[in-house]
């Protein structure tokens with residue numbers, strides 16, 4: 001790798017010192033402050049740190065931290081990888097990640113959806129992975145349409161290889177100006193933000209999915225004919241213009257991925273739920289874009305057990321609580337998919353800055369799936385959630401604190417779904433994961 005210019009070396013070193021100082025004084029992992037200091041001293045630092053590396057940028061409303069982790073794990077098979085493992089997904093976090101691994105030939109960066117155009121322009125990343133776009137807290141469909149439009153402009157005319165989920169119409173539209181796209185059929189659980197064609201506003205027609213996202217019985221596909229059946233089952237198309245779902249090269253089929261050569265790979269990953277199988281399918285396609293074949297990437301994906309505390313279990317007095325993070329309506333559906341219907345469930349909702357102060361998004365989620373299991377509601381905005389559950393005819397019990405909710409459980413396992421700050425509070429209070 002070529003040497004960084006002196007000013008960039010200095011900015012990078014001072015940034016790392018600031019990060020270390022911040023960690024030592026207990027102000028978090030320091031990646032944001034370190035990157036800010038570096039960028040203050042050398043505004044061009046991100047571009048310089050990105051030069052001469054092979055980079056992948058990962059963006060989506062949901063699953064970007066996990067997918068970043070999965071891709072990192074895979075690429076470690078080939079060499080050192082710089083990554084923003086703690087979800088600091090804006091330029092300061094990227095500077096910090098790249099500056100901590102100066103000699104890593106590879107970089108896998110989670111990027112906030114809004115920052116993708118800027119970070120792509122600055123870094124000139126060779127690979128971009130786009131998974132899903134849906135309303136996030138108070139954002140509404142019009143805003144995510146604007147985001148997708150910015151992606152289109154950013155990707156247009158660049159040599160970047162895009163790996164995108166063609167089951168999400170808005171992602172498809174956002175990615176389709178790129179010169180080279182590998183389409184992955186990763187499924188789409190949350191459809192409420194994609195009933196309209198992003199190109200013309202006309203209605204989108206869909207075929208009902210039958211495999212991993214539905215409950216219907218089906219035979220295992222063993223041939224190309226069966227692959228084609230899955231493919232048509234997920235088809236969507238605009239009724240009024242020519243915009244339609246492109247043909248995927250990679251297909252997530254229940255617990256397996258079918259690669260571009262028609263080979264079927266059972267994923268067998270440790271992260272739970274269909275959303276994570278979709279993340280894994282995207283990760284395999286990205287790995288292949290880096291020249292890493294499935295047979296080498298997949299065993300690495302299976303090593304990932306938890307991501308930034310998600311899916312870990314905390315224990316107190318014989319109660320083992322598995323923590324699921326859900327930050328927006330689509331995230332809640334994914335968490336419901338992972339939660340064990342046989343277990344009681346604790347829901348914890350806050351409305352602090354990082355959560356979004358407005359809790360009206362709670363009304364977008366269909367909670368009826370929780371009927372029939374013991375439900376406990378806690379968090380600072382538990383009454384907002386309680387009202388929503390009451391309207392949905394889901395019986396529940398209120399608890400002042402998470403500790404009280406946990407104490408009300410019989411010894412054994414319980415699932416917890418919490419939004420961002422509620423999740424962090426539980427992690428810091430209950431500390432060590434078991």
Ligand SMILES: [Zn+2]
Nearest residue numbers: 197200238241
């Ligand atoms: Zn249309």
